[in-house]
Amino acid sequence: xxxxxxxxxxxxxxxxxxxxxxxxxxxxxxxxxxxxxxxxxxxxxxxxxxxxxxxxxxxxxxxxxxxxxxxxxxxxxxxxxxxxxxxxxxxxxxxxxxxxxxxxxxxxxxxxxxxxxxxxxxxxxxxxxxxxxxxxxxxxxxxxxxxxxxxxxxxxxxxxxxxxxxxxxxxxxxxxxxxxxxxxxxxxxxxxxxxxxxxxxxxxxxxxxxxxxxxxxxxxxxxxxxxxxxxxxxxxxxxxxxxxxxxxxxxxxxxxxxxxxxxxxxxxxxxxxxxxxxxxxxxxxxxxxxxxxxxxxxxxxxxxxxxxxxxxxxxxxxxxxxxxxxxxxxxxxxxxxxxxxxxxxxxxxxxxxxxxxxxxxxxxxxxxxxxxxxxxxxxxxxxxxxxxxxxxxxxxxxxxxxxxxxxxxxxxxxxxxxxxxxxxxxxxxxxxxxxxxxxxxxxxxxxxxxxxxxxxxxxxxxxxxxxxxxxxxxxxxxxxxxxxxxxxxxxxxxxxxxxxxxxxxxxxxxxxxxxxxxxxxxxxxxxxxxxxxxxxxxxxxxxxxxxxxxxxxxxxxxxxxxxxxxxxxxxxxxxxxxxxxxxxxxxxxxxxxxxxxxxxxxxxxxxxxxxxxxxxxxxxxxxxxxxxxxxxxxxxxxxxxxxxxxxxxxxxxxxxxxxxxxxxxxxxxxxxxxxxxxxxxxxxxxxxxxxxxxxxxxxxxxxxxxxxxxxxxxxxxxxxxxxxxxxxxxxxxxxxxxxxxxxxxxxxxxxxxxxxxxxxxxxxxxxxxxxxxxxxxxxxxxxxxxxxxxxxxxxxxxxxxxxxxxxxxxxx
RNA sequence: GCCCGGGUGGCGAAACGGCAGACGCAGGGGUCUUAAAAACCCCAGUCCGCAAGGGCGUGCGGGUUCGAGUCCCGCCCCGGGCACCA
Numbered sequence: 020x021x022x023x024x025x026x027x028x029x030x031x032x033x034x035x036x037x038x039x040x041x042x043x044x045x046x047x048x049x050x051x052x053x054x055x056x057x058x059x060x061x062x063x064x065x066x067x068x069x070x071x072x073x074x075x076x077x078x079x080x081x082x083x084x085x086x087x088x089x090x091x092x093x094x095x096x097x098x099x100x101x102x103x104x105x106x107x108x109x110x111x112x113x114x115x116x117x118x119x120x121x122x123x124x125x126x127x128x129x130x131x132x133x134x135x136x137x138x139x140x141x142x143x144x145x146x147x148x149x150x151x152x153x154x155x156x157x158x159x160x161x162x163x164x165x166x167x168x169x170x171x172x173x174x175x176x177x178x179x180x181x182x183x184x185x186x187x188x189x190x191x192x193x194x195x196x197x198x199x200x201x202x203x204x205x206x207x208x209x210x211x212x213x214x215x216x217x218x219x220x221x222x223x224x225x226x227x228x229x230x231x232x233x234x235x236x237x238x239x240x241x242x243x244x245x246x247x248x249x250x251x252x253x254x255x256x257x258x259x260x261x262x263x264x265x266x267x268x269x270x271x272x273x274x275x276x277x278x279x280x281x282x283x284x285x286x287x288x289x290x291x292x293x294x295x296x297x298x299x300x301x302x303x304x305x306x307x308x309x310x311x312x313x314x315x316x317x318x319x320x321x322x323x324x325x326x327x328x329x330x331x332x333x334x335x336x337x338x339x340x341x342x343x344x345x346x347x348x349x350x351x352x353x354x355x356x357x358x359x360x361x362x363x364x365x366x367x368x369x370x371x372x373x374x375x376x377x378x379x380x381x382x383x384x385x386x387x388x389x390x391x392x393x394x395x396x397x398x399x400x401x402x403x404x405x406x407x408x409x410x411x412x413x414x415x416x417x418x419x420x421x422x423x424x425x426x427x428x429x430x431x432x433x434x435x436x437x438x439x440x441x442x443x444x445x446x447x448x449x450x451x452x453x454x455x456x457x458x459x460x461x462x463x464x465x466x467x468x469x470x471x472x473x474x475x476x477x478x479x480x481x482x483x484x485x486x487x488x489x490x491x492x493x494x495x496x497x498x499x500x501x502x503x504x505x506x507x508x509x510x511x512x513x514x515x516x517x518x519x520x521x522x523x524x525x526x527x528x529x530x531x532x533x534x535x536x537x538x539x540x541x542x543x544x545x546x547x548x549x550x551x552x553x554x555x556x557x558x559x560x561x562x563x564x565x566x567x568x569x570x571x572x573x574x575x576x577x578x579x580x581x582x583x584x585x586x587x588x589x590x591x592x593x594x595x596x597x598x599x600x601x602x603x604x605x606x607x608x609x610x611x612x613x614x615x616x617x618x619x620x621x622x623x624x625x626x627x628x629x630x631x632x633x634x635x636x637x638x639x640x641x642x643x644x645x646x647x648x649x650x651x652x653x654x655x656x657x658x659x660x661x662x663x664x665x666x667x668x669x670x671x672x673x674x675x676x677x678x679x680x681x682x683x684x685x686x687x688x689x690x691x692x693x694x695x696x697x698x699x700x701x702x703x704x705x706x707x708x709x710x711x712x713x714x715x716x717x718x719x720x721x722x723x724x725x726x727x728x729x730x731x732x733x734x735x736x737x738x739x740x741x742x743x744x745x746x747x748x749x750x751x752x753x754x755x756x757x758x759x760x761x762x763x764x765x766x767x768x769x770x771x772x773x774x775x776x777x778x779x780x781x782x783x784x785x786x787x788x789x790x791x792x793x794x795x796x797x798x799x800x801x802x803x804x805x806x807x808x809x810x811x812x813x814x815x816x817x818x819x820x821x822x823x824x825x826x827x828x829x830x831x
Numbered sequence: 832g833c834c835c836g837g838g839u840g841g842c843g844a845a846a847c848g849g850c851a852g853a854c855g856c857a858g859g860g861g862u863c864u865u866a867a868a869a870a871c872c873c874c875a876g877u878c879c880g881c882a883a884g885g886g887c888g889u890g891c892g893g894g895u896u897c898g899a900g901u902c903c904c905g906c907c908c909c910g911g912g913c914a915c916c917a
Contacts, residue, residue, distance in 0.1 A: 656855045706854035781898045
């Protein structure tokens, strides 16, 4: 045996003991707490807060959170004061339905689910400042959600109107469009009908242009911005007026094709259009009313997806302002009341829907646009919709004009005759925030016979959600809250007379439309968001979340922020400076779902491999912004890497000469990991660190201390517990997260000697080791002297392409 | 139908217009071991060939270029979102 003293037993990497120890240390030392009051260089890192489902944390949640956490930790290492909060989106129909299903009460169930989530999230080792946690279902939060509602009411942006909803007569509840499948309720299968209810709306449509315009400068994922642009749906066109024969009434239509006015052979109103009753002739009244009734019976989804054309003739005729011809006025459910003016001019020759309708009811089809070389009276077998190369025909003074020019010219011509004007229309409709349900913040309004609609005074907030043993909706279409008489009857805040509370609760999207404002002030009982804190921390520097919220949540948050800005409550009008959408995790090529039984339980993997290995594997699966495919076998590779990092640190010696090749690799790795981490290129950053460790440990080489110390810093955002443990192992004091980010030496990035690829006619025929600065002539001489290259070259090359440091291509 | 993504080894995936397949999984061979595991080292797109070497290769068909996974045109397939929006 050797006579050297036996070395101490080397400590293996053991995440099961290391991770809890490090987490205790972080908690004791307040490592994850932000300097909320006096940040020097603030960085607000936000991730979309979860809905605390009873099933517990989903691997998709953890994928999202880990990606945000890495970014947050990286910024901390760069020297920012990072604030990364998290909370719970705990209100909503989801929780309520689940409670109904299992026969529990949401007030009891929700805290339990939240506690379970909290346990799982804490275990995941996120750098979250838990002091600032929010829970939207708690009165100390929704009190301020109600405050936000009152601000919109004050500003004239909240209003009530009748609106059609999907109604399931069996579940006795309003259904969202997503909950209707083939005209039936997704839960019970009963046929869904329309029902008109008085609902609260927010006038987001008034902000359409601003919400659209700001997208141009926001640093957001391109796909997210595009989704918002599509949703806002700006379209330029004209409103045109049609006089109705024998009536004072004029029908206003919206069209994007005013150029086709000469081809408008009939008008169609939405069945619920207010003019229908007035213009319908006695002879047609029965048919029209039957059709209206039939439309009301239909659910909203079926109405919008059925292509078959139905309708009824009103008996009335309108005058085409361009041709002077009388044209019939119909009603049909393919015209929607909520878009444009709820009425259209039908141009069957140039609109596929109008064409189908005209075919179904034998209405005339006229051609007013022709393709180049096409006869003005060429018959139309289908609608000719192409407006790119077409020119007008059969259009009086406008014949021959290209469509693009005709749009403006026709609009101007009609405007002169008082029959129209250019308008911009948006698809974005107002936000219905009413929910006739239980589990949400009561809308803080009181109805008084004398005073009308009275906002609940701020001092009386919150309007607390009462405990209702029976919170099941009934077929009244009114929220269960109406059944709690003690709660419902309330003195009018203005005159003191007996009055009634609003019984609708608000949409969960309202809870989440302002939660990022609350985090820095989460414990503030006196205001929704403290002025100084808000100035110090907002807007959010980095927001990461799923693109399923590209439209609603993100748009509503922008809207609420704009309104609060306009009212002087906020200094900025866009809440999220940078937004990145992460991808989706699938498993073995298939979407995860409970029914397939392939849902990943994070706890089990964290038990087996450690938290760090699990998070790092999630990040290694593929590009963060695209998602990845979770395969059980793959995680061992990441774990092996962490073992090797640990062993490298443990075996590092303080003395000895550096290996210049290792040093060069280190500096390249620092550069690469920094760049990739900044751009969310986590998978390639991890690969780069693996490459470095492969070089570092080649042949069981014992690394030097200064070769591993920066590695620990690089790996820290990815495997924070391991890095913290390694940092201590290196004898460093304090947290690695206060140690800064290593710098690379640019001089170390350039090699003295490079491998030059030699191609002949684009095919690789040889490789040369040459000095980095070798000249073209010299490289050519060396290449021609190479027998492998010379075989393919006969005589002098016709052309030589030389890319310094990379390649030499000889064309022969 | 429209709008995005994406199609690369056995698998997950890399690749400023310049060596396709980095990194990892699975696989094969080896070192160590009585043995196995672990660890470490090496091999590994595919076809022909004992080898040296060569041919072919990034969904399909064209094009631009000295050179194309990457750029352009036309298709096919998969995933996601929107969808009677006038």
